[in-house]
Amino acid sequence: MEQITVKASQSSYKVSVGAGIRHKLAAFLPKVYSNIFIVSDTSIAPHYLDDYAASLLPEAKVTKKIIEPGEAAKSKDMYFDILDSMFEAQLDRKALVLALGGGVIGDLAGFVASTYMRGIDFVQLPTTILAHDSSVGGKVAINHETGKNLIGSFYPPVAVVYDVDTITTLPEKEVRSGYAELIKEAYIGDAAFLDALLSRKQLDKENQNQLIQDLSLGIKVKTKIVEADEKENDLRKFLNLGHTLGHAIEAEAGYGTFTHGEAVAIGMLFALELSEKRFGADLQLGEFRSWLERNQYPLQLPDLSAERLIARMQMDKKSENKEVHMVLLQDIGSPVTEKVDHDTLLQAVVSFLERMRSV
Ligand SMILES: NC(=O)c1ccc[n+]([C@@H]2O[C@H](COP(=O)([O-])OP(=O)(O)OC[C@H]3O[C@@H](n4cnc5c(N)ncnc54)[C@H](O)[C@@H]3O)[C@@H](O)[C@H]2O)c1
Numbered sequence: 001m002e003q004i005t006v007k008a009s010q011s012s013y014k015v016s017v018g019a020g021i022r023h024k025l026a027a028f029l030p031k032v033y034s035n036i037f038i039v040s041d042t043s044i045a046p047h048y049l050d051d052y053a054a055s056l057l058p059e060a061k062v063t064k065k066i067i068e069p070g071e072a073a074k075s076k077d078m079y080f081d082i083l084d085s086m087f088e089a090q091l092d093r094k095a096l097v098l099a100l101g102g103g104v105i106g107d108l109a110g111f112v113a114s115t116y117m118r119g120i121d122f123v124q125l126p127t128t129i130l131a132h133d134s135s136v137g138g139k140v141a142i143n144h145e146t147g148k149n150l151i152g153s154f155y156p157p158v159a160v161v162y163d164v165d166t167i168t169t170l171p172e173k174e175v176r177s178g179y180a181e182l183i184k185e186a187y188i189g190d191a192a193f194l195d196a197l198l199s200r201k202q203l204d205k206e207n208q209n210q211l212i213q214d215l216s217l218g219i220k221v222k223t224k225i226v227e228a229d230e231k232e233n234d235l236r237k238f239l240n241l242g243h244t245l246g247h248a249i250e251a252e253a254g255y256g257t258f259t260h261g262e263a264v265a266i267g268m269l270f271a272l273e274l275s276e277k278r279f280g281a282d283l284q285l286g287e288f289r290s291w292l293e294r295n296q297y298p299l300q301l302p303d304l305s306a307e308r309l310i311a312r313m314q315m316d317k318k319s320e321n322k323e324v325h326m327v328l329l330q331d332i333g334s335p336v337t338e339k340v341d342h343d344t345l346l347q348a349v350v351s352f353l354e355r356m357r358s359v
């Protein structure tokens with residue numbers, strides 16, 4: 001098992017990553033809770049919820065809220081629905097919320113916990129690889145019709161208990177999605193981790209020791225950045241490597257066409273190409289492309305308009321006054337935020353789209 005302590009401005013919390021640790025949940029909680037509310041979804045709960053519930057102290061009152069899976073759950077209706085259930089379960093300020101699931105459940109249950117009676121404790125129990133990212137750093141949110149994650153807060157969990165056993169049932173597409181964020185973290189801050197990932201033949205969700213190592217290394221890169229910049233002023237933007245074009249592709253192709261991580265992987269390819277051109281560094285692009293191919297990342301893009309993608313990139317939160325700012329790499333482990341002027345961007349996007357249509 002690996003343990004990483006994350007220091008937040010108000011408190012710190014431990015992230016524990018291990019195999020089978022869902023059977024010992026009570027030991028990872030910072031105190032004894034008598035009223036516990038578990039939020040999960042119908043793809044996850046049948047596999048793991050009973051194990052987690054059984055590992056709590058027998059005298060604790062446990063209420064379960066199991067919702068439909070999917071991004072649509074991060075809505076104001078579901079937010080109020082969960083609050084209603086929490087009042088019904090008579091949770092007081094000393095109660096605990098457990099978020100058992102991927103980033104959707106973590107963001108939603110965390111946001112509910114942050115506002116129920118002005119905030120009660122919550123613990124993240126991640127079940128996806130991508131959730132190594134969403135469960136650490138304290139950002140919780142739901143969506144608004146205007147855009148994703150627009151209603152939210154910074155509200156760190158009191159603990160993160162990550163049982164890699166749960167990854168065995170994760171669909172391959174979601175494994176790829178999560179590993180895109182891991183390789184992103186390696187590129188931003190851990191050259192040795194990057195070498196290890198690139199030299200590996202295939203993603204393997206059955207190799208628990210490797211999963212524990214990979215998730216911990218990714219979490220360490222993220223932790224270092226969020227500790228230095230908890231509220232997203234400057235450094236935290238580096239975690240958006242690949243996300244400027246990635247988000248635009250995700251939205252333009254239609255949500256659900258690519259998973260978030262698959263779109264980010266394509267966005268990274270673009271950002272790394274631009275970085276090599278601008279800084280002349282060797283970012284192991286050939287190896288990265290081959291890693292994506294051998295792991296069946298979708299690299300063939302549908303017919304997308306460069307202008308529309310750029311319009312979306314201009315709305316990205318790093319961009320200012322319609323000027324696109326992107327995270328680029330001066331070298332592996334040396335991210336920077338750079339302004340990319342419109343002509344350069346247009347040329348680069350058009351050429352990238354052309355090549356990605358004929359991959
Ligand atoms: N707060 C943050 O800092 C942050 C960072 C990154 C992403 N996010 C958010 O995370 C969300 C995406 O999270 P995600 O990729 O984990 O998706 P997700 O939570 O939707 O999970 C993906 C799918 O896999 C299923 N699933 C999850 N675990 C499973 C398991 N162990 N076995 C079988 N099926 C399982 C889920 O039911 C779902 O259908 C987005 O809403 C995004 O905005 C938040």
Ligand SMILES: [Zn+2]
Nearest residue numbers: 181243260264
């Ligand atoms: Zn992401």
